[in-house]
Amino acid sequence: MTALAMGAALVGGCDRKADPSPVAEPADTHELMVGKIEPAAKVYWNAVKYISDENGLHEIMPRTDADWVQTREAAESVGRYADLMLTPAYAQYRGQDWHDFAKGLSDVAARAAEAAESRKADKVLELGGMMYNVCSACHEVYLPLAGSQPPTAGPDAP
Numbered sequence: 581m582t583a584l585a586m587g588a589a590l591v592g593g594c595d596r597k598a599d600p601s602p603v604a605e606p607a608d609t610h611e612l613m614v615g616k617i618e619p620a621a622k623v624y625w626n627a628v629k630y631i632s633d634e635n636g637l638h639e640i641m642p643r644t645d646a647d648w649v650q651t652r653e654a655a656e657s658v659g660r661y662a663d664l665m666l667t668p669a670y671a672q673y674r675g676q677d678w679h680d681f682a683k684g685l686s687d688v689a690a691r692a693a694e695a696a697e698s699r700k701a702d703k704v705l706e707l708g709g710m711m712y713n714v715c716s717a718c719h720e721v722y723l724p725l726a727g728s729q730p731p732t733a734g735p736d737a738p
């Protein structure tokens with residue numbers, strides 16, 4: 581293995597292609613969003629849903645102990661990633677609002693985890709919506725800077 585290939589393996593661990601964003605971004609924000617935060621948030625958003633179709637209203641909610649644990653852990657993961665966004669690796673060169681958004685996400689994730697811990701489906705739904713609002717608030721400011729489109733996933737996505 582050449583030194584270059586080894587370096588690439590250490591950094592990405594995958595065959596990430598050179599894909600420079602139009603504006604310089606801390607290299608791994610996109611990776612953190614797409615690879616970690618969104619998958620964790622989706623688990624949380626998918627935990628409780630009210631779906632209405634031709635057969636009536638269906639309620640999706642955690643049923644087993646494992647379901648509830650998974651829901652809580654998803655919120656805890658979002659919280660950990662939010663805390664990571666507060667570290668200099670992600671926060672340097674950003675404004676104070678970055679800090680506020682990331683801290684807001686960390687706080688709402690902690691409450692989201694509590695809602696799952698106490699097994700309150702309605703609360704999980706409500707906190708999922710609040711979580712989404714924080715994601716969107718930061719994206720409104722920072723996605724245009726990164727030249728990205730807003731993500732399509734959200735609590736109401738099918």
Ligand code: HEC
Pocket residue numbers: 601605609610613614617618621658665678679681682685711712714715716718719722723726728729730731
């Ligand atoms: C503190 C600010 C901030 C918060 C909070 C935040 N994001 Fe992001 N997000 C960004 C930035 C900046 C980008 C653009 C990164 C890039 O492409 O370089 C991004 C990009 C994304 C993308 C990729 C969009 C695209 O088209 O490339 C997804 C998906 C995403 N975020 C999901 C989420 C979710 C889900 C949450 C909430 C659970 C969230 N983000 C919270 C700042 C944030």
